[in-house]
Amino acid sequence: MTVAITDAWFTYRGEDTAALSGITFDAVSGTMTAVLGPLGSGTSTLCRLLAGQLVSRGALTGTIDRNGTVALLGDDPEAQLSGMTSHVGDESQLACRLHGHDPADAHRRARNLLELLGIEDLWNRRLDTLSGGQRQLVAVARILAPGPDLLVLDQPAQSLDPQMRVRLATVLQEFCDRGGGVLITGHQTDELTRICEEVRFLDAGRLQTATPTVRSVGIWDSRPNDDATLSTVPRSQADPLLTVRDLTVDRGSSRILDGLDFDLRPGELTSVTGANGAGKSTLLRALLGLLDRSASVTGSITVSRLGEMTRLDTLPAHARSAHLGWVGQDAGLQLSAATVVRELLHAAPLPPHRRRDRKRVRSHRLSDADSVLAEADLTGVADDHPFDLDVARRKDIVIASALMTEATVLLLDEPTIGRDLAAMNQLNAIIDSFLNRGGAVLATTHDERWANEFAHRRLRLIEGRARS
Amino acid sequence: MSPASSDTHTAVDAAEAHRPKRRLHPATELTILACSLLLVFGIPSPIVPVIILTGTVVTVTVSPVVRLRAWAMTVGLLCLPTLVVLIVVQGLFYPGTDVHVLRQAGPARLSVEGLSIAVQIWLRVSALIGLCALFGLGADSARLFDGLRRLRLPSAVAYMCASAIGLIPMIGARTRHIIEARQARGWATDCWRVRIRLLPGIVTGLVTAILLTVDQRHDVLESSGLNANATATALQDHTDGTGQSLLRILTPLVTIGLIVASVTGVLPLPGAAQLIGGA
Numbered sequence: 001m002t003v004a005i006t007d008a009w010f011t012y013r014g015e016d017t018a019a020l021s022g023i024t025f026d027a028v029s030g031t032m033t034a035v036l037g038p039l040g041s042g043t044s045t046l047c048r049l050l051a052g053q054l055v056s057r058g059a060l061t062g063t064i065d066r067n068g069t070v071a072l073l074g075d076d077p078e079a080q081l082s083g084m085t086s087h088v089g090d091e092s093q094l095a096c097r098l099h100g101h102d103p104a105d106a107h108r109r110a111r112n113l114l115e116l117l118g119i120e121d122l123w124n125r126r127l128d129t130l131s132g133g134q135r136q137l138v139a140v141a142r143i144l145a146p147g148p149d150l151l152v153l154d155q156p157a158q159s160l161d162p163q164m165r166v167r168l169a170t171v172l173q174e175f176c177d178r179g180g181g182v183l184i185t186g187h188q189t190d191e192l193t194r195i196c197e198e199v200r201f202l203d204a205g206r207l208q209t210a211t212p213t214v215r216s217v218g219i220w221d222s223r224p225n226d227d228a229t230l231s232t233v234p235r236s237q238a239d240p241l242l243t244v245r246d247l248t249v250d251r252g253s254s255r256i257l258d259g260l261d262f263d264l265r266p267g268e269l270t271s272v273t274g275a276n277g278a279g280k281s282t283l284l285r286a287l288l289g290l291l292d293r294s295a296s297v298t299g300s301i302t303v304s305r306l307g308e309m310t311r312l313d314t315l316p317a318h319a320r321s322a323h324l325g326w327v328g329q330d331a332g333l334q335l336s337a338a339t340v341v342r343e344l345l346h347a348a349p350l351p352p353h354r355r356r357d358r359k360r361v362r363s364h365r366l367s368d369a370d371s372v373l374a375e376a377d378l379t380g381v382a383d384d385h386p387f388d389l390d391v392a393r394r395k396d397i398v399i400a401s402a403l404m405t406e407a408t409v410l411l412l413d414e415p416t417i418g419r420d421l422a423a424m425n426q427l428n429a430i431i432d433s434f435l436n437r438g439g440a441v442l443a444t445t446h447d448e449r450w451a452n453e454f455a456h457r458r459l460r461l462i463e464g465r466a467r468s
Numbered sequence: 469m470s471p472a473s474s475d476t477h478t479a480v481d482a483a484e485a486h487r488p489k490r491r492l493h494p495a496t497e498l499t500i501l502a503c504s505l506l507l508v509f510g511i512p513s514p515i516v517p518v519i520i521l522t523g524t525v526v527t528v529t530v531s532p533v534v535r536l537r538a539w540a541m542t543v544g545l546l547c548l549p550t551l552v553v554l555i556v557v558q559g560l561f562y563p564g565t566d567v568h569v570l571r572q573a574g575p576a577r578l579s580v581e582g583l584s585i586a587v588q589i590w591l592r593v594s595a596l597i598g599l600c601a602l603f604g605l606g607a608d609s610a611r612l613f614d615g616l617r618r619l620r621l622p623s624a625v626a627y628m629c630a631s632a633i634g635l636i637p638m639i640g641a642r643t644r645h646i647i648e649a650r651q652a653r654g655w656a657t658d659c660w661r662v663r664i665r666l667l668p669g670i671v672t673g674l675v676t677a678i679l680l681t682v683d684q685r686h687d688v689l690e691s692s693g694l695n696a697n698a699t700a701t702a703l704q705d706h707t708d709g710t711g712q713s714l715l716r717i718l719t720p721l722v723t724i725g726l727i728v729a730s731v732t733g734v735l736p737l738p739g740a741a742q743l744i745g746g747a
Contacts, residue, residue, distance in 0.1 A: 072691040079684035083634045086608040097701045098693035321654040334649040336673020348653045
């Protein structure tokens with residue numbers, strides 16, 4: 001037994017209600033266990049409790065016996081790297097070296113893990129050039145390399161493509177076979193939770209004793225459903241809102257996107273899937289004109305509004321925002337205001353107006369913000385700091401800020417990350433409402449089930465080319 | 469090992485060969501940095517900062533790690549406004565009475581003494597910024613951490629310094645992201661007027677992000693083993709040896725010797741006033 005928790009109660013400082021109540025749980029060597037629960041159920045708190053990171057953050061009662069080393073991978077995709085290193089090779093060796101391993105041994109362990117995870121060719125890459133999934137795998141390699149006794153992974157699969165999840169599952173299984181213990185927590189079932197010997201459910205800080213169904217406890221099942229067909233909603237025959245022809249992106253000598261052609265029609269959700277690092281985020285950034293100078297973009301991007309065609313590829317990024325609303329992969333990077341409502345109020349510039357009309361324009365903006373807050377179900381947290389909310393809610397704020405513009409096309413980068421069943425329903429409701437107003441949505445995702453069930457059209461990026 | 473993985477490793481090794489291997493140990497670099505700054509501020513002659521700046525430019529030009537453009541942008545952005553301020557304040561409005569006036573227009577007078585002080589201060593500040601930018605742009609937190617620990621600083625102090633240097637690229641990246649986010653919502657951030665208008669929001673977001681990131685990074689490092697082992701190995705591989713150890717001992721000694729020689733008059737280097745006005 002690596003870690004045994006007996007009747008643990010934990011309350012964060014300044015809070016009245018306990019985040020965890022009466023938890024009794026054993027993380028056993030050689031086994032993989034999953035603890036799933038909806039957002040706010042306490043899964044991340046349980047992870048931090050096991051890793052010993054809650055000592056100074058609140059009041060803890062009960063006993064926790066640790067008979068070995070515990071390594072934790074947190075749930076926030078933006079906070080999984082150490083910030084100490086610049087290259088993948090250095091980052092993946094970091095934990096080994098901090099634990100005092102010989103440099104040659106640290107090097108060998110890190111290399112082996114990157115190879116097992118299928119990302120050995122990233123060894124010399126700068127960390128700031130990695131995709132979200134690649135970043136997550138490097139973080140996994142870092143904490144796994146020193147060979148901890150217990151590996152605690154909070155939503156480890158959220159940024160990974162299905163093939164990579166299967167690969168990670170194999171690596172974790174081998175780790176368990178060598179005597180290590182793995183605890184996976186999250187709000188979704190996936191390829192990793194499927195191989196766990198035991199799946200337990202957490203609800204409002206309490207571990208459930210009965211065996212409920214996944215849906216009854218608010219978990220989203222992201223595993224591909226072979227029986228599912230493409231969204232049954234009829235495809236639109238209307239003229240496209242956005243037409244992309246021969247879109248090519250080169251970075252140095254490597255071609256990221258190779259002559260993409262696609263249309264986005266009003267009322268349609270188009271999903272973009274593909275392996276980690278396939279260029280999904282690059283596609284969205286190319287449409288927005290947000291790629292840096294090292295990338296060369298060719299091809300045409302045309303938007304249609306009220307019968308008028310506008311070439312976007314000749315416009316600067318800020319001018320494209322009149323047509324395209326962008327929600328990036330890391331929501332935290334797009335948030336800067338102190339409250340949710342202020343984020344929306346200052347999301348976009350006010351329309352041109354005379355000084356004497358300013359009061360009226362601002363009042364109009366406030367009423368717009370109120371209706372968008374209601375649409376995104378954010379009214380209850382309007383005065384909260386965006387960083388006090390979970391990853392899924394932060395993403396909702398960025399989606400809401402995109403809705404504050406006049407954009408007719410929404411570009412969503414991995415909107416399904418970190419969502420439980422209720423948050424997925426919330427996302428679908430926001431998208432449906434936007435589509436019903438005649439908008440079009442292009443969303444990248446690794447969630448094959450969501451793409452199968454809700455997208456009207458699907459694009460799969462393979463080696464820079466789009467396959468329908 | 470399978471042929472595929474062998475091929476991959478060969479490719480990785482080939483790529484790794486492009487990384488500079490004959491670079492000084494960070495402790496040696498830090499020693500040279502500290503001694504150079506000591507010389508710049510310890511010897512009252514503009515010749516020293518000029519020599520140091522020239523050496524810095526040459527190093528940046530041949531360095532495979534630091535990009536000349538990034539270095540020049542950093543130094544230019546910080547040094548040019550300093551030069552303008554110094555010339556206006558010291559060069560044109562030097563308060564002394566016994567001065568050699570080169571040119572006069574109303575209350576402003578360009579004097580040798582004012583100009584010499586402006587040039588001296590500017591060269592020193594430029595050398596300071598140039599050297600720090602050279603080290604800062606060519607090192608990440610782990611490199612600084614290794615260097616400071618090799619110089620026998622306590623791990624906690626080394627960690628704090630390393631975290632601080634790690635904030636510099638983070639602030640740059642965060643600022644770019646915030647500006648990008650604003651651009652994507654219709655703000656014409658290429659225009660300086662718009663940027664200035666957005667500045668309060670950008671700074672607020674930045675401060676929050678920094679505080680959060682510092683906390684999160686510490687958690688990540690703690691769970692990766694920071695503080696777990698007092699005898700942790702270096703975080704990166706560096707070249708070191710007797711030659712560099714000797715260099716780390718001799719450089720401070722030579723520096724102190726040069727400063728003492730300058731102060732006692734054994735090393736008579738011309739001051740800024742002599743060079744400008746021939747006084």
